[in-house]
Amino acid sequence: MRIPRRPRRAERWLELALACAGWLSMVVVTGLVVVLAYETVQFFRLPVDAANPELVARRADLERFVEARPDLVGRPWRLVREFFTDTTWSPLFSTKRFGVLPLLAGTLLTSAIALAVAVPLGLLAAIYLSEFAPEGLRARVKPALELLAGVPTIVYGYFALTFVTPLLQDYVFGQALAGQNALSAGLVMGVMILPLVSSLSEDVMRAVPAELRQGGYALGATRMEVALRVVFPAALSGIAAACVLALSRAVGETMIVALAAGQTPNWTLNPLETVETVTAFIVQVSLGDTPYGSVEYRTLFAVGMVLFCMTLLMNVASVRVVQRFRERYL
Amino acid sequence: MSVRSVEEAGWREGLRWRERVGALFVAACQGATLLALVFLGILLVDVARDGAPYLRPELVTNFPSRSPHQAGYASALVGTLGVGLIMATVAFPLGVLAAVYLEEYAKPGPLTRLLEVNVANLAAVPSVLYGLLGLGVFVEALRMGKSLLAGGLTLALLVLPLTILATREALRAVPFSMREAAYALGATRWQVIRHHVLPYAAPGILTGIILALSRAVGETAPLIMLGALQYVPFLPSSPWDYFTVLPIQIFNYVSLPNPEFQRLAAAGILLLLAVLLCLNGTAIWLRNRSGIRW
Numbered sequence: 001m002r003i004p005r006r007p008r009r010a011e012r013w014l015e016l017a018l019a020c021a022g023w024l025s026m027v028v029v030t031g032l033v034v035v036l037a038y039e040t041v042q043f044f045r046l047p048v049d050a051a052n053p054e055l056v057a058r059r060a061d062l063e064r065f066v067e068a069r070p071d072l073v074g075r076p077w078r079l080v081r082e083f084f085t086d087t088t089w090s091p092l093f094s095t096k097r098f099g100v101l102p103l104l105a106g107t108l109l110t111s112a113i114a115l116a117v118a119v120p121l122g123l124l125a126a127i128y129l130s131e132f133a134p135e136g137l138r139a140r141v142k143p144a145l146e147l148l149a150g151v152p153t154i155v156y157g158y159f160a161l162t163f164v165t166p167l168l169q170d171y172v173f174g175q176a177l178a179g180q181n182a183l184s185a186g187l188v189m190g191v192m193i194l195p196l197v198s199s200l201s202e203d204v205m206r207a208v209p210a211e212l213r214q215g216g217y218a219l220g221a222t223r224m225e226v227a228l229r230v231v232f233p234a235a236l237s238g239i240a241a242a243c244v245l246a247l248s249r250a251v252g253e254t255m256i257v258a259l260a261a262g263q264t265p266n267w268t269l270n271p272l273e274t275v276e277t278v279t280a281f282i283v284q285v286s287l288g289d290t291p292y293g294s295v296e297y298r299t300l301f302a303v304g305m306v307l308f309c310m311t312l313l314m315n316v317a318s319v320r321v322v323q324r325f326r327e328r329y330l
Numbered sequence: 331m332s333v334r335s336v337e338e339a340g341w342r343e344g345l346r347w348r349e350r351v352g353a354l355f356v357a358a359c360q361g362a363t364l365l366a367l368v369f370l371g372i373l374l375v376d377v378a379r380d381g382a383p384y385l386r387p388e389l390v391t392n393f394p395s396r397s398p399h400q401a402g403y404a405s406a407l408v409g410t411l412g413v414g415l416i417m418a419t420v421a422f423p424l425g426v427l428a429a430v431y432l433e434e435y436a437k438p439g440p441l442t443r444l445l446e447v448n449v450a451n452l453a454a455v456p457s458v459l460y461g462l463l464g465l466g467v468f469v470e471a472l473r474m475g476k477s478l479l480a481g482g483l484t485l486a487l488l489v490l491p492l493t494i495l496a497t498r499e500a501l502r503a504v505p506f507s508m509r510e511a512a513y514a515l516g517a518t519r520w521q522v523i524r525h526h527v528l529p530y531a532a533p534g535i536l537t538g539i540i541l542a543l544s545r546a547v548g549e550t551a552p553l554i555m556l557g558a559l560q561y562v563p564f565l566p567s568s569p570w571d572y573f574t575v576l577p578i579q580i581f582n583y584v585s586l587p588n589p590e591f592q593r594l595a596a597a598g599i600l601l602l603l604a605v606l607l608c609l610n611g612t613a614i615w616l617r618n619r620s621g622i623r624w
Contacts, residue, residue, distance in 0.1 A: 011518060011519065011520045014520055015435060015520075017427065018427050018428075018430055018431040018435055019431055019435070019436075021424050021425075021427035021428040021431060022427075022428045022431035022432055022436065022445060023445070024424060024428060024490070025428065025445065025448055025449050025452055025490060025494065026444075026445060026448055028452060028463075028487055028490065029448055029451070029452055031463060031467060032455070032459065032460075032463045035462065035463055035466035035467060036459075036462065036463075038466075039466060121362040121365060121366060124358055124359045124361075124362035124363070125359065125362045125363040125366060127359050128356070128359030128360055128362070128363050129363065132356050132359060132360075133363075141363060141367070144367055144370070145363070145366055145367070147370060148366060148369075148370055150545075150548075150606070150610070151370075151373070151548075151603075152547075152548025152549070152550070152577055152602060152606070153548070153550065153551075154548070154577045154580055154581055154584075154599070154602075155373070155377065155548075155599050155603070156373075157581075157584070158377070158580070158584050158592075158595060158596065158599060159373050159376060159377070161584065162376075162380070162584075162592055162596075163372075163373075163376050191366065194366055195366075198366075222345075222348050222349055222352045223352055223356070224348075224351065224352035224355040224356070225348070225352070227355075228355075245454070248454060251456070252455075252456025252457070252458065252459075253456070254456070254457065254550070254551035255550045255551055255577075255581065258551075258581075259581070259584060259585070279456065279458050279551070282458050282461070282462070282551075283458070283551065283554055286461070286465075286554045286555040287554065292470050300465075300555075301462060301466070304458070304459055304462045307456060307458070307459060308455070308456075311454065311455065311456055312451065315450075315451055315454045
């Protein structure tokens, strides 16, 4: 009988390779943060670069910047203040104002509409699937709902632009509704994130122990009362986390809003108007020519940093919500 | 009539009322579920109706053109294939290895915990930001230009966390007794993983990989940053070539004012959905074939 040599030495190297692969995700996150942070600093350094005559002479985009905004030259802090407080965003035009608030308003508006659709419908669907639907039906309907999340977002964008908007124009709002508007983008986006709400919520509601339901019935509650006053509160932490995750998806969603909501920054909360979201601006700039280091290139990353911070905050919040409000059952 | 029976009559009346409200509530729940499914149906029917006239062989053999009647998706299809290939060769081995490390090797502790949180957060980063990462690192810093290679690598970063999460799930489903049995026969750690854990987890891993692949195929936003070249009238022949992919070509056609191009976009969507259907069908087939129940 041949006794195999023990391959311990080789396994050390293997283990090392595995660890490297494992830590790769750390490298990706670090890379993402470093790239975003570096270029964001470069964005806020624009006024400093504009104060350097040699640089300005070499670069046409800086020259345009100096022409448009002589008041910013040499004053980076003024740009910082403008970025967070000004209500006009026009870095691609000759006026060049850098207030990010209109983009944030666009993102907020479309996401709010999406949540207004996804949370009520998603929760009702989740309650139905977990509490009322017969098992066979549930097994068929749940994957069908999840199909909604698997459709590429470009398809939803097409649908919102060529079907939902004309429909709303013809039957509800008439010409008061702009061809590209926050409403239809938000509505369609709501359907897109609906399965996120319903699937996760259904999972946590099914995890609520049957004894709690039986206790409710024993006290004479109806099925609806058990669903709403026993199961729902018991699963609340998971449901809240699902809603926050859905919000974060809506905020980061790009193609639907780029197609259906529009590409004109607009400081408004009127859902019938054209708005531009943070993500749609990134797409708009990328469609044009953005040489490395140009003003447009830097705005991309500054705006991307804002988006990154928002979604990170939400993801952390959803984890916190679960930890804080989780009910433990033995 | 005694006080008690009056109370009971009131309670019965209340119960009838409560049950009626309950029935309404169930109807509302059913309605919400149905509404979502009906929406999906309308979406598919609408796209199919718009795109049907353009479903012809030229759709996949012709290059983009100024005339909608001659335009097709040939370069986009090949681009999608190329990007997918590069992505798959980079992301999937790395993702599986990373998951094996996290699940089988990493010692529980704050560092491992950090790594896990990190992967979860990475999976939730909006896809446009991967585009910015690709633009900053692959296109500019590594000087790959707006090429097929940069696109594939960017998508690889995007699907890496998805692959890791799916693979871990599959590894976790392999019962511990399997590993213990192998150890008892003298296998080393890697032998246990290589000969026992991975083969049993393979169908689950493959399913996860295919789902990640289908997510990447439908992804538009990050690739726009990496050269959404509107007009690519040739097939990419090397990883350094310019490229376009199906969703971007669709986006391009939707944005054109001519309504004929929107029909063409709808036909492209049907093409994209067909590709996704094949991928997901394979995933379901794999899942059903792995009849192992522990």
